[in-house]
Amino acid sequence: MKEKELSDLTDEELLLEAKKAKPSAITNALLIGFLIGIIAYSIMVNSVGLFTLIPLFFIYKLVNGPKDTKELERLMKERNLKNPQ
Numbered sequence: 001m002k003e004k005e006l007s008d009l010t011d012e013e014l015l016l017e018a019k020k021a022k023p024s025a026i027t028n029a030l031l032i033g034f035l036i037g038i039i040a041y042s043i044m045v046n047s048v049g050l051f052t053l054i055p056l057f058f059i060y061k062l063v064n065g066p067k068d069t070k071e072l073e074r075l076m077k078e079r080n081l082k083n084p085q
Contacts, residue, residue, distance in 0.1 A: 006071050014076055021069050028062050035059050 009017065035055040042052045076082075 006068065006075055009075075011079060011081060014072065014079065014081060017072055018076060018081075021072060025069065028065075032059055032062055
């Protein structure tokens with residue numbers, strides 16, 4: 001079954017999607033913090049090397065990955081819906 005486009009969702013479905021996206025943002029923030037800790041440890045112990053570059057790549061992917069959340073926030077603002085808490 002093919003997923004619906006965000007613009008085709010009803011208001012209730014948009015709110016459910018926003019509720020699902022919130023834990024994802026928190027998880028991404030925790031992973032980024034953990035990876036920054038790995039980078040700091042790597043720099044203190046070995047200077048800059050491969051062990052430093054790998055977490056940087058993963059941080060880049062985590063930051064640039066969730067494009068659906070931006071579209072979701074735009075649609076919710078357009079429909080005057082508030083983010084669930």
